[in-house]
Amino acid sequence: MVNDLLTSPAGWIHAAIFFGLGACLLMIVLGFVTYAILAERKVLGFMQLRPGPNRVGGRFGLLQTVADVLKLLIKEDTIPKAADKPLFILAPVLAFAPAFMVLAAIPFSNHLKFSDLSIGLLYYIAISGITTVGILMAGWASNNKYSLLGGMRSAAQMISYEIPLVISVVGVIMFSGSLNLTEIVEGQKTVAYMFLSPLGFIVFLISSIAELNRTPFDLPEAESELVAGYHVEYSGFRWAFFMLTEYVYLFAMAALTTVLFLGGWNPVPFLGCIPGIVWFALKFSLIVFFMIWVRGTMPRLRADQLMEFAWKVLLPVALLNIFVSAVVKELFLR
Amino acid sequence: MTGEMIAFFILALTAIAGGVMMINMSNVIHMVVALVFTFLAIAGIYITLSAEFVAAVQVLIYSGAITIIMLFGIMLTRHEGMTEWKLTKMTVLLSGAGIIVFFLIMFFSINHLSLGNPATDLHIDNTKKIGVELYSKYVIPFELTSVLLLVALIGAIVIAKRDDEKEAGK
Numbered sequence: 330m331v332n333d334l335l336t337s338p339a340g341w342i343h344a345a346i347f348f349g350l351g352a353c354l355l356m357i358v359l360g361f362v363t364y365a366i367l368a369e370r371k372v373l374g375f376m377q378l379r380p381g382p383n384r385v386g387g388r389f390g391l392l393q394t395v396a397d398v399l400k401l402l403i404k405e406d407t408i409p410k411a412a413d414k415p416l417f418i419l420a421p422v423l424a425f426a427p428a429f430m431v432l433a434a435i436p437f438s439n440h441l442k443f444s445d446l447s448i449g450l451l452y453y454i455a456i457s458g459i460t461t462v463g464i465l466m467a468g469w470a471s472n473n474k475y476s477l478l479g480g481m482r483s484a485a486q487m488i489s490y491e492i493p494l495v496i497s498v499v500g501v502i503m504f505s506g507s508l509n510l511t512e513i514v515e516g517q518k519t520v521a522y523m524f525l526s527p528l529g530f531i532v533f534l535i536s537s538i539a540e541l542n543r544t545p546f547d548l549p550e551a552e553s554e555l556v557a558g559y560h561v562e563y564s565g566f567r568w569a570f571f572m573l574t575e576y577v578y579l580f581a582m583a584a585l586t587t588v589l590f591l592g593g594w595n596p597v598p599f600l601g602c603i604p605g606i607v608w609f610a611l612k613f614s615l616i617v618f619f620m621i622w623v624r625g626t627m628p629r630l631r632a633d634q635l636m637e638f639a640w641k642v643l644l645p646v647a648l649l650n651i652f653v654s655a656v657v658k659e660l661f662l663r
Numbered sequence: 664m665t666g667e668m669i670a671f672f673i674l675a676l677t678a679i680a681g682g683v684m685m686i687n688m689s690n691v692i693h694m695v696v697a698l699v700f701t702f703l704a705i706a707g708i709y710i711t712l713s714a715e716f717v718a719a720v721q722v723l724i725y726s727g728a729i730t731i732i733m734l735f736g737i738m739l740t741r742h743e744g745m746t747e748w749k750l751t752k753m754t755v756l757l758s759g760a761g762i763i764v765f766f767l768i769m770f771f772s773i774n775h776l777s778l779g780n781p782a783t784d785l786h787i788d789n790t791k792k793i794g795v796e797l798y799s800k801y802v803i804p805f806e807l808t809s810v811l812l813l814v815a816l817i818g819a820i821v822i823a824k825r826d827d828e829k830e831a832g833k
Contacts, residue, residue: 448790451719458727462699465734469692484731508790
C-alpha cells in the first residue's frame with residue numbers, strides 16, 4: 330500500500346494521508362519512549378538485584394513513566410531572567426525536530442516505510458547533525474557557565490563520535506552499492522552485514538552509544554558526578570523535550586543499526602514463515618536491550634579518555650574496516 | 664499553483680528572511696542561528712530541484728559542521744561586544760548606488776539568458792552519477808583537494824602543538 334502511495338502522483342489527499350501516517354508514527358514512538366524508559370529502569374533494577382518501579386499501575390509499574398511525564402508537564406515552566414529568551418525557547422525544538430525527522434528515512438518492513446530516499450543513509454546522518462546545534466544553543470542561551478560548559482562538552486563528544494560512526498558504515502555502502510536503506514536491507518537476503526564487516530559493526534555500535542549520550546559515554550549528563558550538562562537551567566516540559574530527544578534517537582539509532590547490520594526485516598534462515606515486521610521488532614528490541622545492558626555494566630569514561638578513544642582507537646579501526654571490507658568484497662563477493 | 668511552487672516560495676522566503684535577519688541582528692549567536700535557517704532552506708531548494716545528494720551534503724557540511732565551528736569560535740572567545748551601527752550619508756549613498764548598479768546588471772543579464780532545454784533525467788541515480796563523474800573524469804582535482812585537506816589538517820595540528828609546548832616551557 331505504501332509503495333503505491335510513494336510512486337503515485339502527489340496531491341492534497343496524499344499530503345493528508347502522509348500527515349495522518351506521520352501522526353500515527355509519532356504516537357507509536359511516544360509509546361515506545363514511555364515503555365523504553367520503564368524497561369530501562371526495570372532491567373537496570375533486575376541487574377542490581379532490586380525490583381525497580383512497582384507501585385504505579387500494578388505490580389510491574391506500568392504507569393510509572395506516565396506519572397513521571399504528567400509531573401513534568403504540570404511543573405512550573407521557568408526561564409532564567411538572564412537567559413537569551415528566544416534562543417532558550419527555540420533550542421529544545423531545534424534539538425527534537427531532527428530526532429523525529431530522521432525516522433522518515435527508515436524502512437520498517439518491505440511494505441511499511443515512509444519514503445524511498447536514494448540517499449536515506451546520508452539523510453539520517455545529515456539531519457541528526459542539526460541536533461548538535463540545538464544542544465549548543467541550549468547551553469549558550471541559559472547564560473550559565475555550567476550549562477555552557479555542558480553544551481560544549483556534549484557538542485565536542487557528538488562531533489568526535491560522528492566521524493567513526495560515518496566511516497564505519499562505508500563498508501556497508503561498499504557491499505550494497507547503494508545509500509538507499511531499502512536496497513541495503515535487500516542486499517542482506519543471504520548474509521547480514523554484521524558478519525561481513527564485524528569490525529565496522531563493533532565501531533558503529535560503540536560510536537552509536539556515544540552519539541546517544543548513554544553510559545559509558547554519558548558525560549553530557551553524568552548526573553552523579555558533574556552538574557547536569559546543557560539542560561541544567563531547563564525545567565518542566567522543555568526539559569522533557571530534551572529527554573524525549575534522547576529516547577527518540579535511541580529508537581532511530583536502534584532501527585538504523587537493525588537496517589544496516591542485522592538485516593532489517595529479513596528472517597533468520599528456516600524461519601521465513603514469521604512476517605518481516607516481527608523480525609524487525611525482534612532485532613530492534615535486541616539492540617535496545619543491549620544498550621540498556623551496557624548501561625548496567627560499564628563504568629563511565631573520563632573526558633580525556635573519551636576523546637582519545639574516539640580519535641586514537643575508533644577512527645583508525647574504522648579506516649582499517651574500509652580496507653578489510655574492500656578486500657572481502659574483492660575476494661569473496663565477485 | 665503547484666505544490667512545487669508553494670514549496671519553492673516557502674523555502675525561498677525562509678532563505679531570504681534568514682539572510683536579512685543575519686545582517687540586521689546585533690547578537691552574533693542570533694546571526695549564526697539565522698544563518699542555519701538559510702542553509703536549511705537552500706538545502707530544501709536543492710531537493711525541489713531533485714538534487715538530493717547535494718542537499719544532504721549541504722545540511723551535513725554547512726548546517727552541521729561549519730555552523731558548529733562558528734559557534735565554537737564565537738563562544739570560546741569574548742562575545743560581550745555588540746555591533747554598533749555607524750551610518751554616514753556617504754556610506755548610504757555609495758551602497759545604494761552599488762545596489763542599483765548590481766540590480767541593473769543582473770536584471771539585464773538574466774533577461775537575455777537562455778539556458779537551453781532543461782535536462783529531464785537528472786533525478787535518476789544522481790548520487791551514482793556524481794560518483795562516476797568524480798572518480799573517472801575528475802580524479803586528479805579530487806585527489807588534489809584531498810591533499811589540500813590533509814595539509815590543512817597537519818597545519819592545524821602544528822599550530823595546536825606549538826601552543827602546548829610554549830605553555831610547557833613556561
